[in-house]
Amino acid sequence: MLELSICVGSACHLKGSYCVIEQFKQCIKENNLENDIIIKGAFCLGHCTEAVSVQFENEIYSVVPSTAKDFFNNTVLGRINK
Template identity: 40%
Template sequence: MKVVICIGSSCHLKGSRQVVEKLQTLVREHGLEDKVELGGTFCMGDCVNGVNVTVDGEKHSVSPETVNEFFEKEVLTKIQ
């Protein structure tokens, strides 16, 4: 599974760094390093809805406050 987080300026201002750090921690805590590939990209062209995160190409809007719920719903349930 490939998870890509936008780290462009708009998403950065909306908390993309915290989202990246939390996703790294969650992947590690669940032992999914070999199943989940985290990546970053600049501007996904949907700045108004950032922080933009794609899971295998499917776009989602995530914030530091919703990253745990996002991980459970979009990563854990699809990988297990």
């Protein structure tokens, strides 16, 4: 199972971490990946000044709510389909 960890600490919370989580949940459901991807909350992944920190396959990404769906489609789905 693949894991998406999204920072829910204070800085990322203010940048929209819960919106990012909701968009990821929607993408997972739309792509029938409920048994393939798990979303976990995390605290401080170290990129507080940029955007919402998302860890996926040991890499940290900065995601804002307006790019969450694109990130999921390009980065997450791209690795699942390989």
